[in-house]
Amino acid sequence: MKQYKARDKITLKMSRDGAMEVNETKGTKKRISKRAREAALNRTPEQQAAQDIQALPPTPGSTAPDISPNAPPLPHAPGTEPGQDTGTAERVYEHIDGAHTRKASKKAARKAQAEAEARAHTSRLQFTEEERATPELEKYIKKSDKAADKLDEARAKIPKEKKLVKERTFDEATGKGKTRLHFQEREKPMNGNKAHKNPLSRPAQEAGIFVHNKVHSVEKDNSGVEGAHKSEELAEKGAKYGARKIREGYHSHKLKPYRAAAKAEKAAEKANANYLYQKALHDNPQIAASNPFSRYMQKQRIKKQYAKSVKAQSAKTVKNAAENTRKAAKKTAEGTKKTVAFIGRHPAGVCIAVGALLLFIMVSSALSSCGAMFSGMINGIVGTSYTSEDADLVAVENNYMALETELQREIDNIERDHPGYDEYRYDLDSIGHNPHELASYLTALLQTYTPATAQAEIQRIFELQYTLTLTEEVEVRHRTETRTGTRTVTDPVTGETSTETYEYEVDVAYNYYILNIKLENKPISDLAPGLLTPEQLEMFRVYLETSGNKPLVFGGGSPDTNPSEDLSGVQLVNGTRPGNTAIVDRAKSQVGNVGGQPYWSWYGFNSRVEWCACFVSWCYNQAGKSEPRFAACQSQGIPWFQSHGQWGDRSYTNIAPGDAIFFDWDLDGSADHVGLVIGTDGQRVYTVEGNSGDACKIKSYPLDYRCIKGYGLMNWN
Numbered sequence: 100m101k102q103y104k105a106r107d108k109i110t111l112k113m114s115r116d117g118a119m120e121v122n123e124t125k126g127t128k129k130r131i132s133k134r135a136r137e138a139a140l141n142r143t144p145e146q147q148a149a150q151d152i153q154a155l156p157p158t159p160g161s162t163a164p165d166i167s168p169n170a171p172p173l174p175h176a177p178g179t180e181p182g183q184d185t186g187t188a189e190r191v192y193e194h195i196d197g198a199h200t201r202k203a204s205k206k207a208a209r210k211a212q213a214e215a216e217a218r219a220h221t222s223r224l225q226f227t228e229e230e231r232a233t234p235e236l237e238k239y240i241k242k243s244d245k246a247a248d249k250l251d252e253a254r255a256k257i258p259k260e261k262k263l264v265k266e267r268t269f270d271e272a273t274g275k276g277k278t279r280l281h282f283q284e285r286e287k288p289m290n291g292n293k294a295h296k297n298p299l300s301r302p303a304q305e306a307g308i309f310v311h312n313k314v315h316s317v318e319k320d321n322s323g324v325e326g327a328h329k330s331e332e333l334a335e336k337g338a339k340y341g342a343r344k345i346r347e348g349y350h351s352h353k354l355k356p357y358r359a360a361a362k363a364e365k366a367a368e369k370a371n372a373n374y375l376y377q378k379a380l381h382d383n384p385q386i387a388a389s390n391p392f393s394r395y396m397q398k399q400r401i402k403k404q405y406a407k408s409v410k411a412q413s414a415k416t417v418k419n420a421a422e423n424t425r426k427a428a429k430k431t432a433e434g435t436k437k438t439v440a441f442i443g444r445h446p447a448g449v450c451i452a453v454g455a456l457l458l459f460i461m462v463s464s465a466l467s468s469c470g471a472m473f474s475g476m477i478n479g480i481v482g483t484s485y486t487s488e489d490a491d492l493v494a495v496e497n498n499y500m501a502l503e504t505e506l507q508r509e510i511d512n513i514e515r516d517h518p519g520y521d522e523y524r525y526d527l528d529s530i531g532h533n534p535h536e537l538a539s540y541l542t543a544l545l546q547t548y549t550p551a552t553a554q555a556e557i558q559r560i561f562e563l564q565y566t567l568t569l570t571e572e573v574e575v576r577h578r579t580e581t582r583t584g585t586r587t588v589t590d591p592v593t594g595e596t597s598t599e600t601y602e603y604e605v606d607v608a609y610n611y612y613i614l615n616i617k618l619e620n621k622p623i624s625d626l627a628p629g630l631l632t633p634e635q636l637e638m639f640r641v642y643l644e645t646s647g648n649k650p651l652v653f654g655g656g657s658p659d660t661n662p663s664e665d666l667s668g669v670q671l672v673n674g675t676r677p678g679n680t681a682i683v684d685r686a687k688s689q690v691g692n693v694g695g696q697p698y699w700s701w702y703g704f705n706s707r708v709e710w711c712a713c714f715v716s717w718c719y720n721q722a723g724k725s726e727p728r729f730a731a732c733q734s735q736g737i738p739w740f741q742s743h744g745q746w747g748d749r750s751y752t753n754i755a756p757g758d759a760i761f762f763d764w765d766l767d768g769s770a771d772h773v774g775l776v777i778g779t780d781g782q783r784v785y786t787v788e789g790n791s792g793d794a795c796k797i798k799s800y801p802l803d804y805r806c807i808k809g810y811g812l813m814n815w816n
Contacts, residue, residue, distance in 0.1 A: 709790055
């Protein structure tokens with residue numbers, strides 16, 4: 100007969116150590132909880148190790164060792180020496196390491212939580228079109244938006260600081276890794292009102308106390324000394340009080356943006372809560388019909404719910420940071436466990452290694468500050484410089500200028516290529532660009548580039564920058580035409596009839612064909628935000644601000660490609676300042692030179708550069724002047740004239756032949772081009788310029804031309 104056995108009775112119980120599975124039939128217990136034991140947090144590592152040793156089952160024929168505080172030390176096992184690794188030592192090291200790891204993990208989690216809470220901001224409420232169209236909610240929506248705008252404005256005024264961050268990238272084409280540097284803007288943290296210790300403050304205090312004690316020892320014998328000493332002590336206290344108040348005021352002033360941001364955040368939270376309450380009233384009319392106390396409690400519940408949602412959003416960020424910290428702490432614990440075991444096995448070797456490390460630190464500490472300074476300087480220069488070769492930068496710039504020249508040629512030939520129109524109407528923006536904008540954009544996007552690798556990108560940016568539109572327009576116009584007709588006339592006397600010719604006018608409608616030509620030029624700086632990522636856009640602005648640390652690679656130059664003016668019939672009137680007609684004649688004799696090689700090679704360049712400044716410097720040298728000598732307009736030419744007190748702004752009228760005239764084509768405050776003044780007739784200024792369309796030309800401008808930045812006034816005595 101088959102025997103049936105009753106199933107064991109299993110129950111679950113909660114204990115201090117977590118969930119326990121109890122077998123009532125067999126009388127056994129099993130811990131099934133996966134959380135850490137609370138005993139490990141309440142006991143010291145030594146106590147926990149002792150408990151684990153007691154919990155070990157004794158081997159047959161042995162008894163558990165006595166590890167009470169008063170028990171004698173255990174003898175070493177036969178064949179073992181002090182310092183050897185044993186099972187007990189491993190467990191002690193493990194529990195000590197676990198305690199340290201848990202402590203570090205908790206500290207790191209608290210720090211991550213504090214940082215995440217500091218970064219968490221109240222978000223702006225998003226309203227639907229239906230909500231904005233509701234009259235009852237319109238006022239509260241405006242208040243919420245206004246409070247959010249004030250909060251954004253207050254946060255924007257918090258001081259920022261730029262940190263140079265390294266980013267490691269991998270080039271799949273070459274198979275090499277590169278390190279890029281870029282600036283990351285962050286909010287500058289508060290210093291927590293921590294005073295900076297002055298190392299001389301304590302010795303100064305000791306010296307003052309010593310002097311005062313000496314005076315105290317003799318002031319009882321002389322009432323005059325005592326009065327003077329009291330006055331001096333009172334003055335010292337007043338000076339210290341004043342200095343303390345000044346420091347407090349200065350610190351309070353520095354914290355003003357942070358206080359304003361906190362105040363604006365509270366106001367935004369209040370406005371958002373008020374809107375949510377009004378929306379609840381609008382969606383639930385029964386709330387408005389209740390008593391004032393019920394409405395007040397409902398408003399408080401909405402405020403609490405809103406605050407809870409904001410806190411939950413912050414807690415999500417904290418949870419992610421805490422999870423990352425937990426993983427890092429676990430990995431650190433494993434490494435620490437191995438390190439502790441190694442130290443236990445090789446204490447002498449570890450002491451020797453630590454001593455050698457300290458000796459190395461002492462020797463290299465004297466050089467660390469200089470090395471850090473040099474490294475920071477190099478990183479700053481490398482991170483803000485163009486990474487391409489100068490020849491590639493100039494070649495790509497020339498390729499872009501070739502596209503612009505082709506566009507100008509297309510516009511010049513429109514009437515030839517599109518004949519048959521009665522009228523051509525032109526609405527054209529100027530053709531030209533800032534070469535540093537193009538180089539900064541390509542460097543931020545492509546890093547190091549050549550004419551071949553950048554060709555597709557410059558074609559794309561060119562098509563986005565320039566838009567040429569041809570539109571045909573037909574107008575119906577009227578004109579009067581004279582026509583000839585015949586008619587029969589009867590002679591009243593004879594009665595004979597005859598035919599005569601006469602003229603008459605007819606109003607005729609006809610089509611008048613017009614071709615509208617429109618050219619739009621969008622600067623590269625306006626196109627960059629839509630083409631670059633936020634990191635690339637930040638680098639673009641850095642390169643543009645520093646000119647890639649190569650301000651002379653493009654120099655200046657006029658984008659004008661019009662022919663030279665014929666000024667043979669112009670009567671020039673000299674001003675009161677004496678000019679130099681010899682240098683003017685010398686400059687005019689160079690009109691027609693293309694490429695500027697005689698001027699940039701004279702200056703010392705091995706290849707072509709933007710040579711307008713080189714041409715002006717060459718003319719001054721031909722006139723016997725060793726100064727000024729400059730190849731860059733903004734960074735070299737203007738500072739020379741300003742430092743010698745020989746600079747006149749664009750409104751200066753007493754200019755003379757031989758003066759330098761500087762231009763700012765893009766009106767960004769930086770000079771882009773320079774030429775020589777021939778003279779002025781009171782309304783226009785006449786110039787000779789190098790690198791005007793890559794040639795020497797004679798030009799003229801109105802005296803109030805807005806692109807004139809100023810004049811370098813030459814002395815010829």
